[in-house]
Amino acid sequence: MVKIISWNVNGLRAAFNKGFRDRVLEMDADIYCLQEIKAQEDQLAAEMKAFGEYEGFFFPAERKGYSGTAIYTRLPFKTIRRGMGIEKFDIEGRDILLDFGDFLLFNSYFPNGGQGPERLAYKMEYYETVLDWAKAEQKPLLICGDVNTAHKEIDLANPKSNEKNTGFLPCERDWIDRLLAAGFHDTFRMFNQEPQQYSWWDMKTRARDRNVGWRIDYFFANEAMKPFVKDAWIWQHIMGSDHCPIGVEIEIK
Secondary structure (H helix, E strand, O other), X not given: OEEEEEEEOOOHXXXXXXXXXXXXXXXXXXXXXXXXXXXXXXXXXXXXXXXXXXXXXXEOOOOOOOOOEEEEEOOOOOEEEEOOOOHHHHOOOOEEEEEOOOOEEEEEEOOOOOOOHHHHHHHHHXXXXXXXXXXXXXXXXXXXXXXXXXXXXXXXXOOHHHOOOOOOOHHHHHHHHHHHHOOXXXXXXXXXXXXXXXXXXXXXXXXXXXXXXXXXXXXXXXXXXXXXXXXXXXXXOOOOOOEOOEEEEEOXX
């Protein structure tokens, strides 16, 4: 079995200061896909780049203190791709793709659609770029990360009051519909249909204390990967960020 975790850490250096290394060792996953690392690689201490059995691979944004992705793995992989070769996305360090031979792992920090119409358009263009690429991929593929959209009403605490807010707009939700229609599967919902299963909470309003949250972090498996997915979960009890870690377990023969 291979255990994979996805977690928006809301600042990698801050996460280490809050015990990230100990949490990684306790969770005992094989691969950790991180989003919003908010750090340049030269800002990371040596013990943040590699520790225990894990080696880190980073794709920071050009802008300091913003966005960026990383993967820690204790499993060998064949190739790594940082970005999709599109400058306006790659300068924000949006995604890392690892080819493990038997499967592909795409870790992404999908854009937030706030800050006005231009940013929503940017988000939707990134969505379409990922979808076009993913639909053409034939190998077993996992897409994970902070997607910044709740799919259905069950996936957020207050759906009615958020219908006109980014993160729950019809165009954003429709993209997830089209991803699923293209043969992808929301791995968490393969195993859990319960409400109040959230992965992000607003820190300013202490929403986590009341579990007033959103499920905006996902693992999506394509049809070729689906048979290998054996479990999926959300670890709401693990603290250290405004997001909690989510996970999948896969069995590649």
